[in-house]
Amino acid sequence: MARTVIDIKGLVAGYRNGQEIAFRYPAFDAVAHCGELIALVGRNGVGKSTLLRTLTRLKPVLDGAVRINGRYIDDISGNDFARLVSFIPSEPAHASHTNVYEFVCMARYPYHGWFESLQMSDSLLVERAIDSVGLTNLKKRYIDNLSDGERQRAMIAFAIAQDTPIIIMDEPTAFLDLPNKFEVMRLLREQSLQGKTIIISTHDLQTAFGLVDTIWLMLPKGIKIGAPEDLVLSGILNKLVDNTPVYFDAKSGQFVYNQPFKKKAIVVGGTPTQHRWTANALQRLGFETDFTDSSADELFVQICEEEGKVQWKLGRGDRSPTFDSIRNLCLYIKG
């Protein structure tokens, strides 16, 4: 078993508004190990950012204790803490005339006095960090002129250059397109394989599933911890979407929007894929396509292929209307 790096005992995360506690998340225990990549998952407003900011000392611990490598975080000096934990907030770095290289260089400040200049070893580390996220060609580009994906990679380079055993990032995959989401997760995975403990908050379960070791599922009543697969098999993932029209389909591994079906439809013919996507379109229109008793069907769609062209036929008769695309079929049904 890997070494424990972060040890959380009875932690109450939250914040005060004046003297009153305006928000508190119930006390919980958790442990993060060396080289573990953890995704903090939860609904909007459940307290993910608050928890991350408590772990990074940006918000005070209301109760309980957090220890890093055995030391209580409140006992660690600001500078030592900056060498233990790098935190990348969800708001992107912004500065009009700072290029990627200068930006990543700032991550080395905790290692030097206010007047010591950066050493050769620092610039090597910075160059390596920039290289590892694939931004070497853009290192002279101002960070304000980067695309969202490039900026996120620059921020990861910042965390890498800070050279800390722990990296904590708030929503690193927000605003990114799918390939960039996977790229960011891959880069973080790479860092975790080198022994870094990484905690990120995310809403991208699909991306996280394949690449994180552990999910900390933040539910309003408490935190559930497990491998993504543990949470699927135990059915706990559905707790995330309690009281919403969304449910988790353990078979497909996807969250599905639960349509209220008013009518029924039968789809026949076609390849399994054609069948699946035709049914998908009909479900969107409020037709239930997956049912066992076939007595009261209102709609009958037949998928057939003529002269290499797929066609959708509505109704059982010979003179039933046929359509060359699902879009036209749907337009007809909607009237």
Add this chain to the structure above:
Amino acid sequence: MRDRSRNTFLFSLLIMGVVLLSLLDVMLGSVSIPFSDFIAFFTDGSFTDETNRSILLNFRIPKLVSALLAGSALAVSGLQMQTVFRNPLAGPYILGISSGASLGVAIVLMGASAFGWTFLGSKVGVVLAALVGSFFVLMLILSVSLRIRDITTLLILGMMFGTAVSAVTSLLQYFGSETSLRNFVIWTMGSLGGVGREQLVLYIPLVISGLLMAWFFARPLNVLGIGELYARSLGYNVKRLRFLIFLSTSILAGATTAFNGPIAFIGIAVPHLVRMSFRTSNHAILVPASILTGAAILLLCDIIAQLPGSAMVIPLNSVASLMGIPVVVYIVLRSKRVSI
């Protein structure tokens, strides 16, 4: 490295510019001093004409020093405020420092006439009053900055303080006598000529300590410019840092306003000019570059304000705005946007 050679070039250009403008500033003025006198003065310290020597030593050189100090102080304090507030419109007076100084001056000038406190209306009295006034606003801002973390709230409070203090100044102006009103208005127009040798003894150390602080904060300023959370996660105590940066700004802007009146434009425009020409947000470069650029531009303004060849002098503030604003507008239009 291309950046480095460009920086070297720009810095040498600026240093040459400051030296050249300094010489011009000393030579030009309402009283023309023959060029040969300067040669003699700078080579062996001798001077043919005793009046000219006195003008040079008691008036022009103190004015030159005061221009150098004021230009660099305003530019650097403006730079610090733009970075800390992450707002391109911020400047040295954003915290209400000049309003505080104005109130102090208004009190002594109007008060002097209203209550017959003639001793207060003197030059030293004005400087002291401006210092006390800006110190008062400074204390207000600093105490608030230790309680409030949100930077926008701080900005709004600073502007509120400034407005409130200005309102009191307006009241004083309303009730002030005509002569005192005129003196006050002239003070608000800014002038480098008010600083004598005795006052430089106080002015020089104040500005130098403020500039040293700013230079000392180069790295934290870089990180604050990226975002407060980045600064905090790199281990900086942001509240303490802001307190110290405000202190440096207040010393620079407060002392400058006290000695020279509120000089417009330099503090807002120079940081933009410097960022655009040096193409960096690194304060290790921006601070010295602002010192030199601020000094050069204020010298240029002062030379123009002297209207070389004539015996007239026009208000420094008008020159600074009229000359500087077209430059800034041109730069903004060319680069399409101004940002921190």
